[in-house]
Amino acid sequence: GGPLGSAAFAADTVKLGVSIPAATHGFTGGIVWWANQAKAELEKAHPNLKITVKTASGAPEQANQLQDLVTVTKIDSLVIFPFESAALTQPVMQAKKKNVYVTVVDRGLTDPSAQDAYIAGDNTAFGRIPAEYIAKTYNGKANIVALRGIPTTLDNERWEAFTGVLKQYPDIKILDGKYANWNRDDAFKVTQDFLTRFKDIDVVWAADDDMAFGVLKAIEQAKRTDIKEVFGGAGSKTMVKTILDGSNPLIRADVSYSPKFIYDAIKMTAEARLKGDRLPATHIIPSALITKENAKEFYFPDSPY
Amino acid sequence: MSAARSARRFDPHRFGPVVGLLLLLIVGTALNPDFATWDNLMNVLTRTAFIGIISIGMCFVIISGGIDLSVGSMAALIAGGMILLMNALAGSVGSPVAVVALGMLFALLLGGGFGLAHGYLITRGRIEPFIVTLGTLGIFRALLTWLADGGAITLDNDLSDAYGPVYYGSLLGIPVPVWVFLLVSVAGGILLNRTAFGRYVQAIGSNEQVARFAAVDVDRVKLLTYGLLGVCVGIATVLYVPRLGSASPTTGLLWELEAIAAVIVGGTSFKGGEGRIAGTVIGAVLLSVISNILNLTSIISVYLNAAVQGCVIIAVAFLQRRRP
Amino acid sequence: MSAARSARRFDPHRFGPVVGLLLLLIVGTALNPDFATWDNLMNVLTRTAFIGIISIGMCFVIISGGIDLSVGSMAALIAGGMILLMNALAGSVGSPVAVVALGMLFALLLGGGFGLAHGYLITRGRIEPFIVTLGTLGIFRALLTWLADGGAITLDNDLSDAYGPVYYGSLLGIPVPVWVFLLVSVAGGILLNRTAFGRYVQAIGSNEQVARFAAVDVDRVKLLTYGLLGVCVGIATVLYVPRLGSASPTTGLLWELEAIAAVIVGGTSFKGGEGRIAGTVIGAVLLSVISNILNLTSIISVYLNAAVQGCVIIAVAFLQRRRP
Amino acid sequence: MSLHVAFDGITKEFGPVRVLHGVSFDLHPGRVHGLLGENGAGKSTLMKILAGYHAATSGTLSIDGEPVVFRTSRDAEKRGIVLIHQELSLADDLTVAQNMFLGHEIRRGWLLDDRAMRARAADALRQVGFERDPDTKVRDLIVAEKQLVEIAKAQLRNARLLIMDEPTASLTPSECDRLFGLIERLRRDGVTIVYISHKLDEVERITDEVIVMRDGRFVARAPTAETPRQRMATLMVGRELTDMFPDKHIPIRGPALGTPLMAVRGLTVPGWAEDVSFDLHPGEILGFAGLVGAGRTELFEGILGLRPRSGGTVEIEGRPVSLRTPRAAMRNGLTYLSEDRKGKGLHVTMGLRDNLTLMTLRHHARPLLSPASEERALEHAVASFGIRGNPQGTAASLSGGNQQKLAIAKFLEPDPRVFVLDEPTRGVDVGAKRDIYFLIARLAAEGRGVIVISSELIELIGLCHRVIVMRGRRVSATVPADRLSEEELIAHAIGTNAGTNIGTDIGTNARP
């Protein structure tokens, strides 16, 4: 024990493991970048802090990494962005049983007792905010087509929040929603076909800025003028910049869901552990509507996303 | 006697994909009248162009008894490299058109180079094609992710404008990519059926040993098939880049599966030896049409899209099943 | 010919994977001394178990000249179905252990059934294995997505506790999945090398016509290889479910590639005819070890992980390249 | 023990082509029947019907008076009918013993009894004179060894009726002798035997009676003792065959000859051939004799660059050439027709035309390949080699002998200066054999050099200007035309008079 009471809980060194999805998509690319950013800054600031960042391309691989971080790297703290809530619950539980302090980011585990802290973006808001925005902007009357991500719990949450809000507006019609796998190319194709199929569309909810990119190209190609707005999601720097500059009339708003929360989570966890503190059990980073007025608060030109 | 002859004439093995495609077209039109419009047709053909062009190269590789799993990542890396090069050149070279032309040339050279590297490892290194290209599948995509820092590599705006017509332009009402697809198909067909190279490819796939004894330079021909596929990937990328103007780690994901599927659905044997370019083209179009129809209708749960695709693929293959 | 005979004895084709694995172990230990600990070793073996078991079934299919692309989605669907069944039974059947046992039985039956269905389509339907299993790859995954309503299917907590030991438990200090893996490997080795079935599988892959001439019931043997692979997928799923406790549309993604890679890296020819169970096991372990080492070190950018994997795979294959 | 077989009006059609037109005859118990006929006469097809590999289109097959229909070869085997295929049917990736028991494994409980199988295999193999380890992979065997394995395999099946479809096509006389001993034993045990061969001397020697087929029809049967060879040939071909061999125009020898067409010096193919030297002159037909395993095939595969060489030089028309591939050899005017027709000679799944023109595609490119021009080449080859069969079918649909003719035509297409034929008349009927001999003589007369590797000594003696004998990887003798005799060649091949009678014209050949 140390000479001072409270410092007794502070660790001499902290070995922090960070487990995140591999950069297979704009958003996860941002996650990786911000995680590395946090590592660089924090290790410089705290010589007794060692951060190990690992990326996984699937739930089983992530579970393997967890094991390796615990068994071999011998981490004492973990920040994890789980691929899937349900699938990672057991593996995280195993880590926690070995006295690792666990901060879960973004996707809460199905058994909350497996985590010490939970820092998350607001997936419900990710679907709710665009719905409310559309309802308000178009006075409760619009034709919408939607692009969904990859079938996951996360996507379901957003989709349910989105459709839940719009149910209250009888004149708002969701013409159809198809999966475009958070992928620019798939979004392009799905949009092309939506454009063939529906002659009168007011808004496209792309549910992700990467997909919005493909949507815009498809609309541009079809030279359609009926579409008034494309709403993406997650606030990528290109889209935020577009809103800021007002350079594309179709892009006027976005919802924030910045990959920066991994940075915040790592920083909060590391600093708390160094001090011997605990984090609040749940910390939700609110999602906000991004419009021209507040866009510069959400603009990070150095991030890849 | 005559029964057998007429059976050959209507060889289902040959016409399975065509019949399958026709049936699909009928179903599509029945489900949504917008399906049978010129615009939709052109959309489908245009988006088929990438995979279609790659499939034609893949067809040669598969006929020769090989396989290439890396085409999707190769396309992604070529796209990334090409965009970086063009962005870099934009400053020094004046005309955007010249920059784009240089970029295209670079893409073709890079593709050919990657293909030849595969061929070299396979023929000189004597490593299974499956392993070589599984390895480069990882390598190419990792390099792109690294170049892109995990994000996307995006083409500068003014270059994008200069380059746009290559994807969005049309000639005589037919989009440029469709023209290119057509050209590559015809060239592929001639190369396979009317040149010595094509004959050698078939001979090697049919029996490598016999080909070797018959004075075929087996290694060289194999090397060239991979090189050819690489060039096809280069061409496909050249058409792909102006579409979205960007390359990201998701670019070209699973294209290898689509390209191989197009070849096999088109009636080429997975074991090599014989194959058809026309079948491959039809196979590629057929696969696109299935997802086009699924996008144009909502009769079944979106969750089941992949199941419908799977069933149609099996059904088409059943139409052209091998004779007993 | 003593030269020829001794060349056979040190056949690099045979020992390539072992040498590759040994080199990797040395590299791993050099990079991180904790690599060579019992715990880490057991971790790696445990996590290899799923893919390893599937690879053993895949080895039979590939030796017989076939392929199965659907194993990942099949595992996902079996996992989903199994969890749904167990959750449903949990109410009516009293003991969680009994429920879990029923669930396991169901998984094996389902796996075997799917496999036989593949075999049936391939032998009776005379459709290319590539196409059949590409189709079911889509179908299985779509069905799971539909069952899961796009989300995840999660095992009830009390069942989870009863089921946990199947993954997390150990016997004589060795984790249960490792035991099962060992058992399946030994059984696979015996089946391939010491039974008529195994002999027929090799004969069919080597020359189907010859096997037919020797009055081998080719269709039946092929049917059984796919059924066997299905059962292996079932076993792997039985081990997988307690680990992650859920099934979702991303479960088992790309397992087919890993399983096939393990088989080929292990020295089985992609064209069939000859193959080795021991090699396959080593191949599977080798692939796990690569990513384990990457997890244990941070010398290169995380973006490049896949590139390192690719290079190692190619290098190992080079060690065991075919004779000229 | 013995079986009586009756064919009655058997017909067989392959698609539009009828190859058997109502064949009727009997096979008598315990006798050795020689089945004769030109290439494509339908011998193999008829026997495959008898052994359950093909179904007859119409007609009845009766065994011991009872009509039977075999759906698989296993049905036939149950009745004791076993066929040794003309086209070798062994799985390359399996070992010799595994192949021999394929489909008939000995088990102990669930498991295979490999030890018992190996022992029994070794036993049967010894009887046919196969000396290698039964655990050798079939991939590593030479053609003749595969043929021995096929014979030994049939031995294991306890046949009551054994059909041998050209079992000696690539065997040398001593292996043949052993086989005949075996046949004699089987006959004594009461096994009915059908022996198909184009080697009439063998037929004469071991059969009790001969049955002749022509164009898918039964033509004649007669006791062998009453049928001289000449008569057999005439019955088969349907016309009189005069001299089998053309006259020898022996080129003038000696230093006046000038540069040889091809000169090989000190060539070593490790493990297969050591320090081999020989010259080939324009207009010369040079034979290579030797036992199975003497290394003749591998020597030439080595010359072609298909096997690693560790030393030696090759000159063609005085120029040193470095041949690394068959392609380089072809460019230098040398082509080699392998003894392994199916594995190295023809693409059996491809068409006749594609096979024929594969080596000379550039002649048909203008600049694109012209199917019409290729078709003309095929028509020409079909006419000049008498290839019978459907020209639009695959090579596999040709009878064995016709495949051989196609293969010869294929390797002659490039118009080589030096033509190497390994077992050129394997499976070829007497008429066609004669045609091939005359063809070889004509090629030589045109000033080419022809090398004939053959296990048929008669052929070497009748045809060659000079014969090199190999024994145990080395040249043991060079025998000039005036000394060629079976005894002489055999003596050099097995080494009973090594060191004597060494050819004198090329000193470097002398290897005591």
Ligand SMILES: Nc1ncnc2c1ncn2[C@@H]1O[C@H](COP(=O)(O)OP(=O)(O)OP(=O)(O)O)[C@@H](O)[C@H]1O
């Ligand atoms: N699978 C097949 N498809 C079509 N035609 C065939 C097939 N098998 C044999 N034939 C034809 O049947 C005829 C008889 O062939 P078969 O092999 O019985 O002749 P053979 O008497 O054994 O000749 P050889 O002495 O050359 O072996 C030939 O014209 C051949 O082309």
Ligand SMILES: Nc1ncnc2c1ncn2[C@@H]1O[C@H](COP(=O)(O)OP(=O)(O)OP(=O)(O)O)[C@@H](O)[C@H]1O
């Ligand atoms: N000196 C030797 N001792 C033992 N085995 C040998 C020897 N030389 C060759 N062999 C065996 O003989 C085979 C090589 O025979 P090769 O093909 O060279 O003979 P060949 O002259 O072509 O005979 P043939 O044409 O009659 O088949 C191999 O199986 C090899 O193992």
Ligand SMILES: [Mg+2]
């Ligand atoms: Mg025959």
Ligand SMILES: [Mg+2]
């Ligand atoms: Mg030989």
